[in-house]
Amino acid sequence: MAKPVILTVDDDPDVLQTVSRDLRHQYGDRFRIVRADSGQAALDALQQLKLRNEFVALFLVDQRMPQMSGVEFLEQALDMYPNSKRALLTAYADTDAAIRAINSIQIDYYLLKPWDPPEERLYPILDDLLDDWFASFRPPFEGIRVVGNRWSPLSHQVKDFLARNQVPYQWLDIELEGEATQLVEYAEADGKQQLPLVLFPDGSRLIQPSNLAIAEKIGLQTQAERPFYDLAIIGGGPAGLAAAVYGASEGLSTVMIERQAPGGQAGSSSRIENYLGFPVGLSGVDLARRAVAQARRFGVEILTPQEVTAVQITNPYRILHLADGSEISCHALLVATGVAYRKLDVPGMDQLCGAGVYYGAAMTEAIACQGETVYIVGGANSAGQAAMHFSKYALEVVMLVRSPLTKSMSQYLIDQIEATNNIKVCVGCAVEEVKGDKNLEAIVIKNIHTGESETVEAASLFIFIGAMPKTDWLDGVVERDERGFILTGPDLIRDGKPPKGWNQDRSPFLLETSVPGIFAAGDARYNSVKRVASGVGEGSIAVQFIHRYLSKV
Structure with a gap:
């Protein structure tokens, strides 16, 4: 923590220098001494201290200053730092003003000039004031x-x-x-x-x-340190992080490029309870933090936030074009871009996204939901994890699902939801419209069985209704299915024939795409299992096939 500040103000340069010297001699090891030669200069300094989140322990201010007296300065300063101790330096002729200030602005003490010797006439008084201040001081948030x-x-x-x-x-x-x-x-x-x-x-x-x-x-790294890597990984979810750890630990120069934050969709999960080796569960943030630390320990470069906009094939290299105009070349490329939640296509959604309507868990909004009713759309595990998390803050959590939870959610989550008093599951319910001017104010809920609609007040709506891959930038590069999921390995073989343009005397490896040397893992891959553990597994296995590919390059 930065040292608390003692601010002294006096328009007389000699007096200001003397009092600053005395303060620094006695308190410089515990406090930062700041001085100003006028009330306005002191107010300007206070604004900068406030922006830096520094605290003022004591004001030691001369009363008789032109333009702004000491009392006038303190009246304004206390709006910024109401808990600071305040002492007025006065001449004998100003004692009446000092006494009035005790009542008007509650100054804590006034001292007559000169204060020599300070050991007898200054320090004992300030010691008491500073001890009182420390007794009630609570250190500020540093960050x-x-x-x-x-x-x-x-x-x-x-x-x-x-x-x-x-x-x-x-x-x-x-x-x-x-x-x-x-x-x-x-x-x-x-x-x-x-x-x-x-x-x-x-x-x-x-x-x-x-x-x-x-x-x-x-200080996040957004630019690559070198132009070429053995392995480039696009996407920093569980699959990408696992590939980064295994690739770098096995000697491959590795760079991972993530457009938002390491962890991917799993990183926003409030609790992952079915991941092997963590019997009491762990949060997505904890999983991402551990994986990032592990990857960096092996020398992986992690670029974030950075985005790949295109891939150019110039054998034997794959050239990545980044959003900032730079390029990275690599021998092998792994696409692990994951998926994004599908948009809810109902009236009012576009203008309210981020203003009460959120896709995904949006854990940053949980505390703001205290005492409110939170609505969640979706019935898969991610929706269930979010419901459990928001139930700790909200008055009530209402899950709007089309089908019973048993069709799409793990049993352990269903059991937890049923045991939580402030979670209500509305089966056969769908959002028909969202309403609000500058923020979400109401949603229209439709019963899909009866066709009846009901409008309810709402401030927060979180949406988990399936996912779509983020692979549009690969259009024309690798083969994908009609929804954009990347085809790999056996899924590329049709009628016993390899994909169009395949130029190898072998079939594609298990996680290899229609372009040799480009691999895919995790949720963006066609027919993948949408679980954290499977993503980690695919990222790890992909490195084995990448080694096989590199051995022939």
């Missing part, structure tokens, strides 16, 4: 602060990006917290029109930043 609006899609994007990349932050809602309004003013942002505001511990700030801008600021 990134995000000021925004709960219903802002961009605010949600920033929070989700930080959370999924396991970067601690403090959320300040502009509608609920006075400090948030202050910080926006001090940062010279244009009110609610320029949110979110992201404040960093060094006092710097970003207004309405992109994920890439945040990544560069917090």
Whole structure:
């Protein structure tokens, strides 16, 4: 934690230098001494301290200053730091003003100038004030602060990006917290029109930043260190991370490119309870954190947030074109881009996405749902895990499902849901419409058996209705099925013949696509098992076939 601040203000340079010297001599090991030669300069300094999230323990201020007296300064300073101790330096002629200030702004003490010797006339008084301050002081959050609006899609994007990349932050809602309004003013942002505001511990700030801008600021790697790799992996979910660990541990120079955050869809899961070796379960965030640490230990380069937009085949190389215009070449390529939740196509969805309507678990919104009714659409494991997580915060969780949970959800989750009093499962229910001006206000629920509709108030709707692969950028490169899932191995063989353009004297390996040297693993692969363990398994097995391919290159 940064040292608390003692701020001294005096317009007389000699006095200011002397008091600063005395303060630094006695308190410099525990406090940072900041000085200002006018009330306005001191207020400007306080704004910067506030943006850096530093705390002021004590104000030691001269009363008789031109333009702004000590009392006038303290009146404004206490709006920023109401719990700071305050002492007034006065001449004998100003004692009446100092006494009045005790009543008007509750100053804690006034000292007459000169204060020599400080050991007798200054330090004992300040010692008492600082001891009192420390007794009630609670250390501030040290890290990134995000000021925004709960219903802002961009605010949600920033929070989700930080959370999924396991970067601690403090959320300040502009509608609920006075400090948030202050910080926006001090940062010279244009009110609610320029949110979110992201404040960093060094006092710097970003207004309405992109994920890439945040990544560069917090030190995430977004650029590759070299132009060529043995193995490039696109996607940082369980399959991609497993391949990265096994590839790098077996001597392959490996780069993994992830467009959002390592962990993929599994990384947003609140609890994975059926993963081998973790009898009490673990969160998706924990799984991603462990896997990332393991991959980096073996020397894997992880680029995030970074996106591959195209692949160029120039045998024996595969050239990746990235969104920022750069290129990476590799011998072998593994596509592990996973899937995205399918969009709910009902009126009102587009304008409310990120403003009360969310795809996936959106764990960053859980605390904001305290005391509310949360609606979840979907009946698979991801929806069940989300329901259990939100039940810890919400007044009630309502699951809207077309069919009984037994058709799509693991029994252990069904048992947990049935045992949770504030989760209600509405079978045969579907969302027909969402309503709201700037944020979600109501949803229309239709009973698919009777055709009846009901409109209910709602502030949060989370959607888990199946998934589609993120493979459009591979159109014309590798063979995919009609939904975009990548065909591999035996699924490429038709009538005993290899895929069109296949130029090898062998059949495609088990996880190899229609282009030699390009492999696929995890949820984006056709007919894959949509489980974390199977993704890890496929990523691990893919490396075995990649070695076989590389041995012939």
